[in-house]
Amino acid sequence: MTAPPAHALDELSHTGGGPDTLALLVRDQDTRRMLLLRAVLDAAEGADPADCPPAAKRRLREDWALLAEADRAADGPRSPARTRLTYPFTGPWARRCLTALTTPDGTGELPLELAYFSALAAAAAARAGLPFATELTARDGLLCLPSLGVLRTGRSGSAAIEVRHKNGRLTLRRRGASDVHVRLEQGVGAWSGAPAWTPAHALPGLLPGAAPVPLDDLDPYRTPPRDPGRFAFSGPSGPDHAERKRWLQAWSGTAQALRTGGEQRLTETLALLRCLVPLAPPPGSDGRGSSSGTRREAFGALLSTTPATPTALAATLVHEMQHTKLAALGELVELHRAGPEARYFAPWRPDPRPYDGLLHGTYAHLALAGHFQRTALAEPARREAAWAEHARYHAQVAAALPALVASPDLTPAGRRFVDGMAAAHERLSARPAPRGHTARAQAYVKAVRTLWAQRQPPTPPIPNG
Missing domain, CATH: 1.20.58 (Methane Monooxygenase Hydroxylase; Chain G, domain 1)
Known part of the structure; x- marks a missing residue:
């Protein structure tokens, strides 16, 4: 990780950034993410057994090995494993784990925090086409498989879920309930006819041939802990079909609205945006208010209330991508x-x-x-x-x-x-x-x-x- 060259600093100071400069920011953020994950693994290995039991350490090593296998098995330059590890909300998860492992009396929630990494590894392995069988833990009645969807157990508290994958089909087995069979879809999401399963959703690529953009209303780390401050994020939203349709309608015209304001805005959105997170309207706004934001620890995520029009969504993207660029630059220099x-x-x-x-x-x-x-x-x-x-x-x-x-x-x-x-x-x-x-x-x-x-x-x- 080195300081950016002068021409990159100049480009960014003008609110620009060519492809090479944007790629520099992305590479640096991805490298920092991998170093953060390494720090979590090292902190867990060095933790007192009372804080991180041997079984938890062993499971963490097994999950990392599964991710490494998924990385080797994938075709193309960007494997499902690396996509999951550099996904925005792996950052808040890792920081929370590292805080728990390095803070006295901070490990009370650690087993449930580490369970998320097990689910992440399983999702990456399924995306890579690996056959496997493992046991995962549902938290507060939910088992989130990042990029695939959520299984709702119908019970409060944690529960063990047996998960098997073969040939693009997941079988989720829980005690006292029928098996849930899930078929993976291309890119984002997985389909099941079971009412207990909610698939992950995505918006189509901003341009033809571009990757879909997750509309993530499922990841448990997608919003920060609630802050009572006046300018804090509003809470997460669980959009219904009509709300997702409004997102799609706004998104469908956003590329043109961005391009009208300058090709640079479209270029940086394609390079930096990794997911969108629906937010509820701000408290006291009678459902008509709007808010948006980014998180330094979740590079590539944009949190926003439902945009009214493509023009409004384009302006939000212009605004928030500058915060993304400047936060990344501030870590470089x-x-x-x-x-x-x-x-x-x-x-x-x-x-x-x-x-x-x-x-x-x-x-x-x-x-x-x-x-x-x-x-x-x-x-x-x-x-x-x-x-x-x-x-x-x-x-x-x-x-x-x-x-x-x-x-x-x-x-x-x-x-x-x-x-x-x-x-x-x-x-x-x-x-x-x-x-x-x-x-x-x-x-x-x-x-x-x-x-x-x-x-x-x-x-x-x-x-x-």
Whole structure:
């Protein structure tokens, strides 16, 4: 893992990133994931038997061996085993296990956490076409087989499930219930006529020939633990058939909406997006609110409420893929040494932001300003609405950039990056929105700044002496 070359840093600072630069980010994140998994295995091997019993260690080694066999058996450059290990939610799982193994008294849930890895290995082996027989553990009445689906046991608590695979057919056997037979489908999902089985779902590739994109409403690690904060993620959603249809309708027009805002946006979405996670509407929104986000520990996942239109989904992708790029870049090279103190004005939030939060938000809004400027220039039917969006995002970035540029906490790489952002913002100014849109956007930002300042507690006086 090495620092990115100067040209890659420059590309990213302009909210871009060519194929080689995006591939660099992906390779680095995949490498970090494999190192994290190695750390989990090493921590388990070195753990006290009271925390990680010999049987658990032995099962972990067996699961890893099954994954290695699945990797060897697969055709093509990307095996089902590697796909599962670098899937976004293997990251949160691994971090949770590592925390449990390295924190005093943190291993209470460890057996159930490790059971997820056993199911992951079994799913990868089935995808690779390996025959096997194993025993898995359902947790809270659910056995999740990543990329395949979920078996619902109908009982609370944990339960042992015997799983056999041969020739693309899984047999799931549990005590006191009929066997469930499941047929694997190509890519994502597995079909069964049993009511106890819920298949995994996916949206078609963004372009013809592109891989399907999982619409993951099943993985137990798909959303972070609930945070009562105002800007935390809303809870996970379990979409019904009608809701999935709305996702598909929005998704079907998203490639064109992305391309209208610049070919770069389509390129980076194809390179970085690994799954979509449906979210419930935010609390108190009467079902009409929207929210979206990414998670640093789950590279490639985008969490979102159901998008209303392809245009809305495209804007969400533009926004969130910038967070994905910047988070990955921040692990390759240190951009700043600012602390976590929340003290900066961000025109898109009512609360003060830490420097890193301001950097992320400004970067995402800069990309949106460019996206809507190109849309306004290319789509006569949407011109006025797109100019209004562009003017607002452009004015917001203009208000945030001075604090970023002036920071003494920037590293040399960070200075180059922020200066590149400022230059990209200046280039957008060469094709301004019509005067009325610009004036309204600037007045809006000014009003927001005034309200923000009024809400901040007074600065305490500096004591004498």
